[in-house]
Amino acid sequence: MEEDNKVICPVxxxxxxxxxxxISDPCEHVMLTYxxxxxxxxxxxxxxxxxxxxxxxxxxxxxxxxxxxxxxxxLMQTYADENEGFEVIELTTYxxxxxxxxxxxxxxxKTS
Ligand SMILES: [Zn+2]
Numbered sequence: 807m808e809e810d811n812k813v814i815c816p817v818x819x820x821x822x823x824x825x826x827x828x829i830s831d832p833c834e835h836v837m838l839t840y841x842x843x844x845x846x847x848x849x850x851x852x853x854x855x856x857x858x859x860x861x862x863x864x865x866x867x868x869x870x871x872x873x874x875x876x877x878x879x880x881l882m883q884t885y886a887d888e889n890e891g892f893e894v895i896e897l898t899t900y901x902x903x904x905x906x907x908x909x910x911x912x913x914x915x916k917t918s
Contacts, residue, residue, distance in 0.1 A: 813897045817917055825899045837892070838862070838914040840878045843907075848878070855914075858885075879912040891918035 811825035820833040832839060832850050838859060839850035846866065851859040862881055869876050879896070886892040898910040 811897070811899065813895055813911070813913060816893065816895070816915060822913060823897060823911065825897070832913070835915050835917070836913050837916050838882060839911060840882060841909055841911045842877065842879060843909040846878065849911075879910070882912055882914045886914060891916060893917055 812821055813823040814820070815822055815833050815835050817835045818833055820831070820835075821829060822832055822836060823830050832852075834852070836850065837852050837855040838848050840848050846863075848859055848862075862878065862885070865881055866876075866878055869881075879894070883894050886894045893915050894912055895915060896910055896912045898908055900906065900908045
């Protein structure tokens with residue numbers, strides 16, 4: 807199902823990201839999107855995920871206070887593990903800008 811440079815929604819099979827075509831088009835099942843090169847913020851959040859985004863960011867801010875080392879994608883994974891009907895899909899892409907760069911994007915998908 808999942809191809810190398812694509813993120814496909816497991817619910818509606820919509821192409822969320824196509825790295826080769828430079829497409830980034832979240833469908834309604836994408837609750838939150840996080841890219842690890844942008845620390846501390848989500849690049850996309852669904853309207854219905856507004857509270858969830860706030861909760862995540864509050865949790866993240868609290869982690870920094872307590873000195874725990876967790877990233878937002880780990881919090882998303884934890885959320886998906888603890889809540890039924892959610893899963894995280896990730897895609898790592900490699901490019902050559904000024905030297906090799908890789909970035910990983912994480913999508914929190916609402917599957918039910
Ligand atoms: Zn979808």
